[in-house]
Amino acid sequence: MTISIPKTGRSADDILAELERRKASDTKWREGKVFSLVYHAGEEHERLMQKAHAIYASANLLNPMAFSSLKQMESDIIEMTGRLFHCAGAVGTVTSGGTESILCAVAAYRDRARRERPWVLRPELVVPTTLHPAFDKAAHYFGVRLKKVPIGEDLRANVRAMAKAISRRTIGLCASAPQYPHGVVDPIAELGELAQEHGLPLHVDACVGGFVLPWIERLGRSVPKWDFRVPGVTSISADLHKFGYAAKGASTLTWRSIDHMKHQIFVATDFPGGIYASPTMIGTRPGGPIAAAWAALQSLGEDGYLALAKQSVDAADGLRAGIAKIPGLALLGHSHSTIVSYEAKQLNVYAIADRMETRGWTMDRQHKPASIHLTVTANHLKIVDAYVADLRASVEEVRSNPALAKSGSAPMYGMAAKMPIRMFVKAQVRKVFAEMYSKGQP
Numbered sequence: 001m002t003i004s005i006p007k008t009g010r011s012a013d014d015i016l017a018e019l020e021r022r023k024a025s026d027t028k029w030r031e032g033k034v035f036s037l038v039y040h041a042g043e044e045h046e047r048l049m050q051k052a053h054a055i056y057a058s059a060n061l062l063n064p065m066a067f068s069s070l071k072q073m074e075s076d077i078i079e080m081t082g083r084l085f086h087c088a089g090a091v092g093t094v095t096s097g098g099t100e101s102i103l104c105a106v107a108a109y110r111d112r113a114r115r116e117r118p119w120v121l122r123p124e125l126v127v128p129t130t131l132h133p134a135f136d137k138a139a140h141y142f143g144v145r146l147k148k149v150p151i152g153e154d155l156r157a158n159v160r161a162m163a164k165a166i167s168r169r170t171i172g173l174c175a176s177a178p179q180y181p182h183g184v185v186d187p188i189a190e191l192g193e194l195a196q197e198h199g200l201p202l203h204v205d206a207c208v209g210g211f212v213l214p215w216i217e218r219l220g221r222s223v224p225k226w227d228f229r230v231p232g233v234t235s236i237s238a239d240l241h242k243f244g245y246a247a248k249g250a251s252t253l254t255w256r257s258i259d260h261m262k263h264q265i266f267v268a269t270d271f272p273g274g275i276y277a278s279p280t281m282i283g284t285r286p287g288g289p290i291a292a293a294w295a296a297l298q299s300l301g302e303d304g305y306l307a308l309a310k311q312s313v314d315a316a317d318g319l320r321a322g323i324a325k326i327p328g329l330a331l332l333g334h335s336h337s338t339i340v341s342y343e344a345k346q347l348n349v350y351a352i353a354d355r356m357e358t359r360g361w362t363m364d365r366q367h368k369p370a371s372i373h374l375t376v377t378a379n380h381l382k383i384v385d386a387y388v389a390d391l392r393a394s395v396e397e398v399r400s401n402p403a404l405a406k407s408g409s410a411p412m413y414g415m416a417a418k419m420p421i422r423m424f425v426k427a428q429v430r431k432v433f434a435e436m437y438s439k440g441q442p
């Protein structure tokens, strides 16, 4: 099928109807059969997000003087977030997503090091292997090396090994609250001490946890300290469009003080179009996601977030209890977040995932170790029993038919995970993406 810009524009009704039709082929996230991509807090909340977004759809925070109401909303969001993370004086920016928050943090730490320690020519961040690939992307873009330190048996960052990895090139430490694969909160308190001992900054990636761990803690669960209460934590990334239940395109990067944050601000002075200053990666900054995120925080309030967190925790507990009872499966990680992850003993977990997909579930496959990931939200409380029943049936299918491990996606995932030459994997994956973006491909 080919498409060009039509000679004469089509009617709005026609176009909206087509968008509804097109959307129908996408994954059915409302039913709760998808994890980690969509955070849904109900239809009413959804409508508020759409309306708030629409009011600011054309607004542009590139010029905070021209759109002072947006700048105020950004400040409000950072103030609310800072208080949630126990630092009322926190400063920061709203960004388009976790990746942008992380890009900004890495760029700022690199530039800070360039100014304060210009003799460091090959700057390094010391990080656990479970840190999100957005940091690999940032390191790749900005010429920083990630010194990846293997995690401990408990899947948490290994503080002693990270201490050993610190050298004269180290410009900072990073860790997660929680890390995405298994939902484990890294030992931030110990890392904060380590950072202070060495006079290094510590970034905490709370992209997935930032807007749920504080509520889980208030529900009375034990959550290791990870926020600005930990001395030594200098910055935190936390996504509004995850457990903040905001519309897509909103995250936060908060700093303990402007002293660190100032390195985030980019200024170009020679452009004939005028002096250009920008604190984030993107130029034009869409107003819609900022207004929607502000609306989400104000509309849900503490009560709303606590209720959503309770539902997420109950769903995660239910899934863990159900999975633990299925012979052949084993849970990974702790229960202090609402991320659930499991592996299969003896059986091929990817074959199990294939069987789950025939039952309509969208499965997140992981490796090292081979496992399945679920980011469990309030929208998943309704699917707990159905998921566990389908998983039990899928496991039995794979157990009684070992050939299933040799068909479907299982061999490819199994091989990609075991392939010793990572460059080859990279080339293969790049080829798949290039094909996806080539002309003439479906």
Ligand SMILES: *Cc1c(COP(=O)(O)O)cnc(C)c1O
Pocket: 097, 098, 099, 100, 132, 134, 176, 178, 179, 180, 205, 206, 207, 208, 239, 251
């Ligand atoms: C989602 C996530 C990110 C990246 O956020 P995006 O919004 O997808 O760019 C980074 N770190 C962690 C731990 C995450 O879960």
